Amino acid sequence: xxxxxxxxxxxxxxxxxxxxxxxxxxxxxxxxxxxxxxxxxxxxxxxxxxxxxxxxxxx
Amino acid sequence: xxxxxxxxxxxxxxxxxxxxxxxxxxxxxxxxxxxxxxxxxxxxxxxxxxxxxxxxxxxxxxxxxxxxxxxxxxxxxxxxxxxxxxxxxxxxxxxxxxxxxxxxxxxxxxxxxxxxxxxxxxxxxxxxxxxxxxxxxxxxxxxxxxxxxxxxxxxxxxxxxxxxxxxxxxxxxxxxxxxxxxxxxxxxxxxxxxxxxxxxxxxxxxxxxxxxxxxxxxxxxxxxxxxxxxxxxxxxxxxxxxxxxxxxxxxxxxxxxxxxxxxxxxxxxxxxxxxxxxxxxxxxxxxxxxxxxxxxxxxxxxxxxxxxxxxxxxxxxxxxxxxxxxxxxxxxxxxxxxxxxxxxxxxxxxxxxxxxxxxxxxxxxxxxxxxxxxxxxxxxxxxxxxxxxxxxxxxxxxxxxxxxxxxxxxxxxxxxxxxxxxxxxxxxxxx
Amino acid sequence: xxxxxxxxxxxxxxxxxxxxxxxxxxxxxxxxxxxxxxxxxxxxxxxxxxxxxxxxxxxxxxxxxxxxxxxxxxxxxxxxxxxxxxxxxxxxxxxxxxxxxxxxxxxxxxxxxxxxxxxxxxxxxxxxxxxxxxxxxxxxxxxxxxxxxxxxxxxxxxxxxxxxxxxxxxxxxxxxxxxxxxxxxxxxxxxxxxxxxxxxxxxxxxxxxxxxxxxxxxxxxxxxxxxxxxxxxxxxxxxxxxxxxxxxxxxxxxxxxxxxxxxxxxxxxxxxxxxxxxxxxxxxxxxxxxxxxxxxxxxxxxxxxxxxxxxxxxxxxxxxxxxxxxxxxxxxxxxxxxxxxxxxxxxxxxxxxxxxxxxxxxx
Numbered sequence: 001x002x003x004x005x006x007x008x009x010x011x012x013x014x015x016x017x018x019x020x021x022x023x024x025x026x027x028x029x030x031x032x033x034x035x036x037x038x039x040x041x042x043x044x045x046x047x048x049x050x051x052x053x054x055x056x057x058x059x
Numbered sequence: 060x061x062x063x064x065x066x067x068x069x070x071x072x073x074x075x076x077x078x079x080x081x082x083x084x085x086x087x088x089x090x091x092x093x094x095x096x097x098x099x100x101x102x103x104x105x106x107x108x109x110x111x112x113x114x115x116x117x118x119x120x121x122x123x124x125x126x127x128x129x130x131x132x133x134x135x136x137x138x139x140x141x142x143x144x145x146x147x148x149x150x151x152x153x154x155x156x157x158x159x160x161x162x163x164x165x166x167x168x169x170x171x172x173x174x175x176x177x178x179x180x181x182x183x184x185x186x187x188x189x190x191x192x193x194x195x196x197x198x199x200x201x202x203x204x205x206x207x208x209x210x211x212x213x214x215x216x217x218x219x220x221x222x223x224x225x226x227x228x229x230x231x232x233x234x235x236x237x238x239x240x241x242x243x244x245x246x247x248x249x250x251x252x253x254x255x256x257x258x259x260x261x262x263x264x265x266x267x268x269x270x271x272x273x274x275x276x277x278x279x280x281x282x283x284x285x286x287x288x289x290x291x292x293x294x295x296x297x298x299x300x301x302x303x304x305x306x307x308x309x310x311x312x313x314x315x316x317x318x319x320x321x322x323x324x325x326x327x328x329x330x331x332x333x334x335x336x337x338x339x340x341x342x343x344x345x346x347x348x349x350x351x352x353x354x355x356x357x358x359x360x361x362x363x364x365x366x367x368x369x370x371x372x373x374x375x376x377x378x379x380x381x382x383x384x385x386x387x388x389x390x391x392x393x394x395x396x397x398x399x400x401x402x403x404x405x406x407x408x409x410x411x412x413x414x415x416x417x418x419x420x421x422x423x424x425x426x427x428x429x430x431x432x433x434x435x436x437x438x439x440x441x442x443x444x445x446x447x448x449x450x451x452x453x454x455x456x457x458x459x460x461x462x463x464x465x466x467x468x469x470x471x472x473x474x475x476x477x478x479x480x481x482x483x484x485x486x487x488x489x490x
Numbered sequence: 491x492x493x494x495x496x497x498x499x500x501x502x503x504x505x506x507x508x509x510x511x512x513x514x515x516x517x518x519x520x521x522x523x524x525x526x527x528x529x530x531x532x533x534x535x536x537x538x539x540x541x542x543x544x545x546x547x548x549x550x551x552x553x554x555x556x557x558x559x560x561x562x563x564x565x566x567x568x569x570x571x572x573x574x575x576x577x578x579x580x581x582x583x584x585x586x587x588x589x590x591x592x593x594x595x596x597x598x599x600x601x602x603x604x605x606x607x608x609x610x611x612x613x614x615x616x617x618x619x620x621x622x623x624x625x626x627x628x629x630x631x632x633x634x635x636x637x638x639x640x641x642x643x644x645x646x647x648x649x650x651x652x653x654x655x656x657x658x659x660x661x662x663x664x665x666x667x668x669x670x671x672x673x674x675x676x677x678x679x680x681x682x683x684x685x686x687x688x689x690x691x692x693x694x695x696x697x698x699x700x701x702x703x704x705x706x707x708x709x710x711x712x713x714x715x716x717x718x719x720x721x722x723x724x725x726x727x728x729x730x731x732x733x734x735x736x737x738x739x740x741x742x743x744x745x746x747x748x749x750x751x752x753x754x755x756x757x758x759x760x761x762x763x764x765x766x767x768x769x770x771x772x773x774x775x776x777x778x779x780x781x782x783x784x785x786x787x788x789x790x791x792x793x794x795x796x797x798x799x800x801x802x803x804x805x806x807x808x809x810x811x812x813x814x815x816x817x818x819x820x821x822x823x824x825x826x827x828x829x830x831x832x833x834x835x836x837x838x839x840x841x842x843x844x845x846x847x848x849x850x851x852x853x
Contacts, residue, residue, distance in 0.1 A: 013802065016798050016802065017799070019795065020796065020798075020799045027791075032789055034788055034789075035788035038784070039790070039796070042796060042799050042803070045803055046798075046799035046800075046802045046806075049803060050806045053809045057809060057810070
């Protein structure tokens with residue numbers, strides 16, 4: 001059973017990622033493909049890494 | 060826009076409010092029991108017997124009326140495998156959380172000290188609560204008895220008592236200057252060994268019990284004891300706290316190997332440069348059976364010069380001392396002229412003789428460089444590896460010394476010239 | 491993106507000095523003793539001279555590139571690929587610095603004062619600082635450095651003066667410590683202690699003129715060298731070798747010794763303030779430059795939307811090492827042995843390459 005705090009944290013992370021991805025999409029539309037890809041990468045890492053640390057490292 | 064600003068301010072205030080409830084580490088001072096003295100003995104049922112003196116903040120407010128209940132601290136004892144386990148055990152019965160952040164002294168029993176203090180020293184260095192400036196005392200009997208016998212009469216505040224009593228080396232010269240910081244570093248050092256203050260409970264309960272059988276005056280070649288010719292607990296004195304501090308415990312690494320009396324402790328302070336001033340009795344050079352009392356100070360730090368001759372240390376020491384005349388029992392006029400030089404020369408010879416006896420003890424009896432002469436030998440080597448290979452601590456037992464003392468009488472006190480008193484029978488000399 | 495922020499030599503010098511000297515409050519005195527033994531002070535002078543020589547070479551080559559930062563020069567040298575490569579290297583190095591220092595400062599804070607607080611709670615304060623600093627921007631950070639660094643330096647010097655009674659010059663003997671080979675040959679790589687001079691090459695556009703850039707570099711290296719020397723000298727003379735190797739936070743142990751009379755004690759609480767200030771300024775600046783470099787490398791219009799994701803990444807990465815000694819191991823054995831390549835060799839290569847290629851300046 002995942003604790004409530006983890007759920008709140010994951011929701012927060014998803015909101016942040018959503019906002020970042022929207023910036024990435026905006027950058028893509030401005031024809032900066034590489035920049036957009038890097039922003040998407042940052043967004044993905046900013047979700048996956050904390051979840052990995054929370055669940056597998058149990059910090 | 061104004062509504063947005065208001066919302067932001069409201070949100071910020073709302074976020075700040077939980078922070079004001081204090082964090083995980085918040086501690087009320089009143090909820091803590093502060094240990095002011097820690098005693099460690101060998102336990103009967105476990106490795107350690109810990110004795111804690113915990114300060115009572117409200118004690119002494121209504122004036123002391125005598126009795127154990129009016130002491131400014133409460134004493135707890137517990138047997139435990141280690142220091143922090145002992146704290147846990149005491150915390151089960153104490154109403155306040157025990158904190159070591161205000162420890163003023165740590166007392167080890169001599170039994171524990173002779174086995175080695177390494178495990179406890181490392182715990183004390185690693186723990187953030189132990190202060191590096193606290194003195195280390197070795198109790199000749201047991202730490203518990205020593206702490207029991209502490210009964211400050213001249214101060215109400217127990218922490219002030221501990222802060223002051225171990226500073227007496229500055230005006231008596233009868234205890235060493237010891238801080239835990241120095242003690243620990245010396246125990247791990249390649250060039251010196253640590254010392255600790257020697258403490259004990261006074262053994263005499265009344266004037267009738269006074270005796271000199273444990274005094275060291277005969278070892279010093281005297282016919283009667285001077286103030287330093289005792290170990291802690293043997294001083295023929297009454298009144299005040301029953302705990303006595305005189306002499307030092309000699310260590311080799313973290314293991315105690317011997318004791319020195321008060322006189323040798325004064326000489327130790329001279330050698331380390333920590334001597335400030337104290338009163339000395341010097342045999343009168345022109346009148347046998349009488350003494351000249353001087354208040355001797357260190358005018359400059361001693362000079363140490365170490366050589367390695369055929370692999371053996373040769374240590375040259377030069378001391379610069381000065382003194383004020385306090386009393387001339389024979390009433391011989393030592394204040395000026397040739398007599399002054401005779402006195403100075405006699406003082407120099409006396410101190411040199413005492414120093415050589417003390418240094419001989421450290422070399423032959425204890426084989427422990429407690430004065431730190433090794434720190435002056437390090438400069439003879441270029442690299443640490445060479446210094447380490449020399450093994451100073453094991454070479455110290457082959458050390459030889461040359462001692463030079465420069466002494467000057469600076470002031471004669473409030474009397475410029477000594478004159479004997481005149482009685483009805485002319486020619487009598489009395490003081 | 492137009493750069494309107496300009497600040498002076500003092501602000502820039504304060505930033506670089508604090509970046510280099512923040513490690514004094516962590517483990518740099520102990521690292522100097524680990525490398526050189528009783529000759530830690532000599533070793534510090536040696537690496538300082540190496541750093542100044544390295545900077546002298548770089549600033550000479552920098553003259554034609556006034557107002558350009560390292561990524562502009564990388565673009566001139568090797569086009570977009572060069573810019574991206576150099577940008578990623580800088581991001582990785584600054585990223586490691588930020589995460590390592592945040593973790594180290596938080597762990598040390600837990601050791602000293604916040605013993606029962608969770609590590610994430612302690613790090614949260616640092617993260618909030620990172621985020622606020624990044625939002626406020628470089629100008630605000632530089633103004634803050636301008637007066638805070640003076641206070642930090644004064645506090646540090648007070649602590650050093652307070653332990654004058656405990657200084658024993660004999661602890662600096664034998665004079666060559668661990669030997670000339672360990673000090674001068676194996677110890678040369680420890681010029682990585684001045685790795686943060688890299689930030690000066692990113693600050694160049696804010697300084698505009700080459701003279702400002704040069705003056706800031708020399709002043710900040712000189713001041714940093716003095717403070718590093720003072721810390722290693724005092725530490726190795728107060729704590730004799732090899733006991734000095736045991737101390738986790740050297741300056742904290744020094745501050746604990748201060749006892750002037752019966753009333754002036756427990757000065758380490760003052761140390762906490764200046765230490766926290768220095769650490770917060772350090773990670774704020776390095777975090778800002780991670781974002782700045784990322785924006786410039788990938789030619790983004792704004793960096794502010796990336797503040798929170800990067801803060802999350804920094805905080806998460808800081809939790810990857812499982813304990814205190816592991817992160818010290820990475821920091822000392824890996825980063826502090828090789829970071830000099832990024833800080834000194836890479837700029838020299840880029841500048842030489844740019845000169846050879848003589849491309850049009852970056853937009």
